[in-house]
Amino acid sequence: MQKFTCYVVLLLFLLCFFQAFSWSQFNQGENYEGSSDLINLEYHMGPVLASAINLYIIWYGQWNPTHQATIRDFLDSFSSSSVPYPSVADWWDTVRLYTDQTGSNITATISISGEFYDSGYSHGVYLSRLSMQSIIKAAVTSHSRPLPLNPHNGLYLVLTSQDVQVEDFCRAVCGFHYFTFPILVGVTVPYAWVGYSGTQCPGMCAYPFAWPKYSGKPPPTGGNDITHAPNGDAGVDGMISVIAHELAEVSSNPLINAWYAGEDPTAPTEIADLCLGLYGSGGGGGYMGKVYKDAWGNGYNVHGVKGRRFLVQWVWNPVKRRCFGPNAMD
Numbered sequence: 514m515q516k517f518t519c520y521v522v523l524l525l526f527l528l529c530f531f532q533a534f535s536w537s538q539f540n541q542g543e544n545y546e547g548s549s550d551l552i553n554l555e556y557h558m559g560p561v562l563a564s565a566i567n568l569y570i571i572w573y574g575q576w577n578p579t580h581q582a583t584i585r586d587f588l589d590s591f592s593s594s595s596v597p598y599p600s601v602a603d604w605w606d607t608v609r610l611y612t613d614q615t616g617s618n619i620t621a622t623i624s625i626s627g628e629f630y631d632s633g634y635s636h637g638v639y640l641s642r643l644s645m646q647s648i649i650k651a652a653v654t655s656h657s658r659p660l661p662l663n664p665h666n667g668l669y670l671v672l673t674s675q676d677v678q679v680e681d682f683c684r685a686v687c688g689f690h691y692f693t694f695p696i697l698v699g700v701t702v703p704y705a706w707v708g709y710s711g712t713q714c715p716g717m718c719a720y721p722f723a724w725p726k727y728s729g730k731p732p733p734t735g736g737n738d739i740t741h742a743p744n745g746d747a748g749v750d751g752m753i754s755v756i757a758h759e760l761a762e763v764s765s766n767p768l769i770n771a772w773y774a775g776e777d778p779t780a781p782t783e784i785a786d787l788c789l790g791l792y793g794s795g796g797g798g799g800y801m802g803k804v805y806k807d808a809w810g811n812g813y814n815v816h817g818v819k820g821r822r823f824l825v826q827w828v829w830n831p832v833k834r835r836c837f838g839p840n841a842m843d
């Protein structure tokens with residue numbers, strides 16, 4: 514659990530009984546770039562995603578094809594070996610340090626194995642957390658081009674378009690992960706949801722590409738953006754980091770009984786929660802840390818396929834016992 518405001522802490526207690534979720538990107542009250550023995554990240558004996566992951570994307574709502582292409586390229590970068598260092602795959606290497614009780618590491622292989630277009634908003638534009646499971650159910654039972662229901666090594670990623678409101682979205686969360694219930698979907702499979710925040714709350718969920726209005730401080734440059742988005746859209750570039758955050762956490766804690774800190778499994782602090790707002794060395798206290806700038810001055814910290822660049826938050830490295838990313842200077 515992160516310090517945010519009393520309001521959010523209150524929300525936490527009220528809302529988090531059923532689902533694990535992630536705090537916003539702009540939440541820098543605490544982070545742990547320095548090595549720390551205070552962090553009590555523990556393994557609770559459950560599985561991690563050790564088998565090659567078949568990722569199934571559900572595009573919920575009306576999506577801009579340019580935004581979809583950016584997200585696909587990001588996801589295709591996880592297992593690509595032909596990308597210069599530091600790459601998305603190099604970033605994932607930190608996540609791979611987590612193992613299960615058989616000693617198996619989290620997999621290096623994530624492949625997009627199916628995509629489903631729920632462009633007709635099957636469950637409307639106001640979604641509860643639980644309705645994500647019904648959306649997955651609809652996608653795997655659709656008459657036209659259903660996704661496979663893969664309980665062995667499937668991972669479902671529900672991405673909602675800019676006009677869709679989701680319970681807690683923009684208030685407490687930018688994305689979350691959990692697992693399906695057999696009564697709703699037929700099997701237990703891990704899934705994650707991430708929303709497009711570009712129109713609803715970029716200052717909260719697309720930090721550091723948009724300035725948080727409620728931060729109480731003016732933007733440093735007087736403009737609205739603090740770091741320009743490497744793929745040209747603050748909403749999508751912000752979403753990339755939230756997707757990375759959720760993939761790291763769902764892989765290390767898919768059934769909410771593997772890797773997390775804190776005593777309370779209903780409010781676990783997971784491997785990316787520990788490093789919110791940190792993207793490079795020296796980060797913390799509202800500074801994202803040292804990242805690279807491309808020729809246009811856009812910020813990034815990893816390379817991806819097709820010459821893409823992305824900015825993804827760091828995750829907790831269990832060996833170094835600190836937040837870490839491949840762009841670290843030490």
Ligand SMILES: *[C@@H]1O[C@H](CO)[C@@H](O)[C@H](O)[C@H]1NC(C)=O
Pocket residue numbers: 606609610611612618831832
């Ligand atoms: C697997 O995890 C262990 C423990 O963190 C680590 O020492 C090892 O390097 C990891 N292997 C890979 C391939 O990441």
